Amino acid sequence: MIGKISGLICVLSFVFGVINGNVGQMSEAIFEGASSAVTLTISLVGTLCLWNGIMQVATASGLIEKFSKIMAPLLKFLFPDAYRKKNGLGEIAVSISANIFGIGNAATPLAIKAMEKLQQNNVDKSVASDDMVMFTVLGTASLDLFPTTLIALRQTAGSENALAVVVPIWICSFITAVLGVILVKVFCMKKVL
Amino acid sequence: MSVISQMIVPFVLALAGMGMFFSKKDLFSEFTTGASYGLKTAVGLLPTLVALITAISMFNSSGASQALSNFLAPLGSKVGIPSEIIPLILVRPLSGGASTALIADIFEKYGADSFAGRCASVIAGSSDTLLYVISVYFGAVGVKKARKTPLIAFIAALFCVFVSVFLCRLLF
Numbered sequence: 001m002i003g004k005i006s007g008l009i010c011v012l013s014f015v016f017g018v019i020n021g022n023v024g025q026m027s028e029a030i031f032e033g034a035s036s037a038v039t040l041t042i043s044l045v046g047t048l049c050l051w052n053g054i055m056q057v058a059t060a061s062g063l064i065e066k067f068s069k070i071m072a073p074l075l076k077f078l079f080p081d082a083y084r085k086k087n088g089l090g091e092i093a094v095s096i097s098a099n100i101f102g103i104g105n106a107a108t109p110l111a112i113k114a115m116e117k118l119q120q121n122n123v124d125k126s127v128a129s130d131d132m133v134m135f136t137v138l139g140t141a142s143l144d145l146f147p148t149t150l151i152a153l154r155q156t157a158g159s160e161n162a163l164a165v166v167v168p169i170w171i172c173s174f175i176t177a178v179l180g181v182i183l184v185k186v187f188c189m190k191k192v193l
Numbered sequence: 194m195s196v197i198s199q200m201i202v203p204f205v206l207a208l209a210g211m212g213m214f215f216s217k218k219d220l221f222s223e224f225t226t227g228a229s230y231g232l233k234t235a236v237g238l239l240p241t242l243v244a245l246i247t248a249i250s251m252f253n254s255s256g257a258s259q260a261l262s263n264f265l266a267p268l269g270s271k272v273g274i275p276s277e278i279i280p281l282i283l284v285r286p287l288s289g290g291a292s293t294a295l296i297a298d299i300f301e302k303y304g305a306d307s308f309a310g311r312c313a314s315v316i317a318g319s320s321d322t323l324l325y326v327i328s329v330y331f332g333a334v335g336v337k338k339a340r341k342t343p344l345i346a347f348i349a350a351l352f353c354v355f356v357s358v359f360l361c362r363l364l365f
Contacts, residue, residue: 001343002241002328006248009287013248016257026254033250037242041235049231056227057209057220102198111326112234112333119334127338128331133345136330140323140346141353146198147318149293154314157300165311168360169318176319176353183345 044108051109055091064090078138078181079131080189081121088117092135102144111139130189137184141177145170234333241332245325249288258283258291274358277302277309281316282354286347289322311365315357320350 017026058064068075068090075082075089082088091114098106114135122129128136147169154162213220252258258280265283266276274282281295296313303309323346331339 001339002245002324002331005324005343006244009248009252012257013251013255016260017251017255020256020260022254022256026251029250029254030247033247034243036250037239037246040246041239041242044238045232045235047231048235049228052231052234053224053226053228054205054209056223057212060218060220060223061212061216101201103201106202108329109231111330112238115330115334116234119336122336126336128336128340128342132331132336133340133342136327136339136342137345137349139326139330140321141349142319142321144318148198150296150314150318153293153296153300154305154310157297157305157310159300159305159310161306164306164365165314165318168311168315168357168364172315172319172353172356172360175356176349179352180345180349183348184341187341187345 047105048109048112051106052113055094055110055113058094059090064094068093078134079118081129081131082118085121087121088114088131091117095135096138096143099139099143100145102146102148111135130184133188134181134184137180138177141180142173143177144173237335238329238333241328245328249291249324253284253288253291272355273362274354275309275312278313278316281313285317285320286323286350287325289325292317292322308361308365311361312358315361316354319357320353323347323350 013026017023055064071093072083072089075092079089079092082092091110095107095110095114098110115132118129118132118135119125121131147166150165151162154165209220209224213224261283262276262279265279269279269282270276277299281292281299284295285292296317299313300310305311305314323343327339327343327346331337331342
């Protein structure tokens with residue numbers, strides 16, 4: 001489906017680019033896009049290595065297991081397969097915590113780490129497991145407690161109360177995440193509770 | 194709050210350092226073993242990112258979002274969504290950089306404390322670049338079929354827009 005979405009984006013862009021007469025700058029943007037994917041990947045290498053290493057240390061010292069025990073009731077409900085197989089719960093817990101506390105550089109590497117664990121549990125490696133669908137849908141809900149970039153933007157724009165939007169953001173994030181969980185439970189998982 | 198966020202990473206590293214210093218286990222070799230996987234993951238991720246980011250930058254340069262916004266604006270105003278934030282709603286799931294630019298633009302034109310500015314803030318703060326998240330998560334582990342993930346994520350994001358606008362009407 002991602003392939004189809006990317007394809008659709010390319011076709012739409014081409015059509016609108018021709019209509020708007022933006023073809024020249026579009027062909028430039030295409031090559032810039034391809035190169036910036038490489039730049040992004042390179043900038044990810046460092047954080048990926050660092051967080052993979054830290055996670056390995058935390059696992060070896062038993063910290064991850066303790067952490068996953070604290071969050072076990074919630075994780076059991078959200079990720080029944082990982083809970084049954086006793087594999088990946090700690091990584092999921094750490095990744096979701098990194099999202100909540102807004103540790104920007106850590107979120108992606110830690111999420112990938114958790115996905116790798118879920119892939120170990122997965123029976124058909126080319127198709128997403130129930131747990132993976134749940135984890136990714138939660139990843140698309142912005143759980144960040146403190147939207148730093150946004151607040152900075154509001155302050156720069158001269159907002160009288162830049163923080164006024166924080167509570168509505170929490171409420172909205174929470175409601176959206178709950179809806180996502182319900183949809184995954186109902187439409188992807190065989191057992192709802 | 195932001196102080197806590199800033200503290201976490203240095204604290205985690207200090208904790209790991211303490212572990213390496215005091216533990217009888219060879220935790221440093223654990224670190225290097227873990228770290229060595231990072232490069233492999235990044236290399237596996239590159240093809241997905243090239244496809245996605247190229248498509249997105251093609252989209253951003255085409256002017257498609259403005260044209261689609263003009264088309265969707267009357268529809269949006271019927272259900273109570275201010276037309277000023279329609280471009281942001283379209284771009285938010287696709288591109289973080291482009292949405293930041295659009296938010297700055299909305300703040301400049303209408304003000305950060307205007308209704309449009311507040312709606313834009315709440316939408317941006319409570320949703321994510323979901324296409325990037327889905328592509329990266331599944332691309333990194335080589336899953337080809339994402340099943341209903343994109344559909345559910347899009348439905349949740351659309352719902353998020355309505356909740357945001359509703360909350361802004363209710364609270365401000």
